[in-house]
Amino acid sequence: MPEGIPAxxxxxxxxxxxxxxxxxxxxxxxxxxxxxxxxxxxxxxxxVVTVAVDAMTFHKPVYVGDDVxxxxxxTKQGTTSVAIHVEVWVQRHHSDKVAKVTExxxxxxxxxxxxxxRTLPAGLAEK
Numbered sequence: 115m116p117e118g119i120p121a122x123x124x125x126x127x128x129x130x131x132x133x134x135x136x137x138x139x140x141x142x143x144x145x146x147x148x149x150x151x152x153x154x155x156x157x158x159x160x161x162v163v164t165v166a167v168d169a170m171t172f173h174k175p176v177y178v179g180d181d182v183x184x185x186x187x188x189t190k191q192g193t194t195s196v197a198i199h200v201e202v203w204v205q206r207h208h209s210d211k212v213a214k215v216t217e218x219x220x221x222x223x224x225x226x227x228x229x230x231x232r233t234l235p236a237g238l239a240e241k
Contacts, residue, residue, distance in 0.1 A: 115203075115212065116183075116185040116201055116203055116214075117185075118185060120149070120183035120184055120185055120203075121149040121150065121152060121153040121184050121185065121186040121200075122145060122148055122149035122152065122183070122184040123181065123182070123183045123184075124145060124181075124182050125179065125180070125181060125182065126141075126176050126177065126178055126179065126180045126182055126204075127178065128178050130178075131178060135178070136175060137175065137176040137177065137178065137180075139172060142172075142176060142182070142202060142215075142216050143167070143170065143218070145182060145184055145202070146184055146200045146202060146216070146218055146220065147164055147167070147220060148184075149184035149186055149200060150164075150184070150186050150198040150200045150220040150222070151164060151220075151222065153186040153198060154186075154196055154198055154220075154222040155222075157188065157196065157234075157235075157238045158196065158222070158224045158234050158235065158238070159235055160224060160225075160226075160232070161224065161225050161226070161227075162196075162222040162223065162224050162225065163222060163223055163225055164220060164221070164222055165195065165221050165222065165223050166219075166220070166221040167218060167219070167220055167221075168218070168219040168220075168221070169217075169218055169219045170216070170217075170218040171216065171217050171218065172215070172216050173213075173214060173215055173216060173217070174213050174214070174215045175215070176202075176204055176215050176216075177204075177206070177207060178207070179207030179208070180204040180205065180206055180207055181204060181205040181207075182202060182203075182204050182215075183202070183203050183204070183205075184200055184201070184202050185200070185201045185202075185203065186198050186199070186200050187199050188238050188239040189219065189239075191234065191236075191237075191238050191239060192234075193233055193234070194223050194224055194231040194232060194233060194234060195221055195222060195223045195224070195234070196221070196222055196224075196234060196238050197219055197220070197221045197222075198219070198220045198221070198222065199217065199218075199219055200217060200218055200219075200220060201214055201216075201217045202214070202215050202216040202217065203215065
């Protein structure tokens with residue numbers, strides 16, 4: 115089980131499926147990018163942009179009606195960038211069953227109002 119509160123929580127809906135009724139991996143990845151982007155922007159105290167997505171692993175499927183939660187932690191910080199590990203957990207529809215379904219590493223760069231990389235506050239992993 116993950117610790118803390120989710121950075122994003124949503125429900126997988128029929129519109130998020132492919133023609134066979136499975137939830138699109140791209141939809142899950144999008145939710146992870148939103149969650150880690152909001153998380154990174156809060157820590158960075160300003161605008162950030164996604165510059166890389168590494169090591170996406172899909173462990174189990176997500177089904178229509180699943181309660182999908184994204185949990186974020188800082189794994190590495192540079193001068194202008196921060197790497198966020200995202201775990202996606204679901205509570206199965208009409209069930210108490212919980213499972214980790216996906217994880218990945220998203221890297222963000224802090225930018226200023228002109229889109230130029232800026233120095234991030236120190237110690238983001240401790241926040």
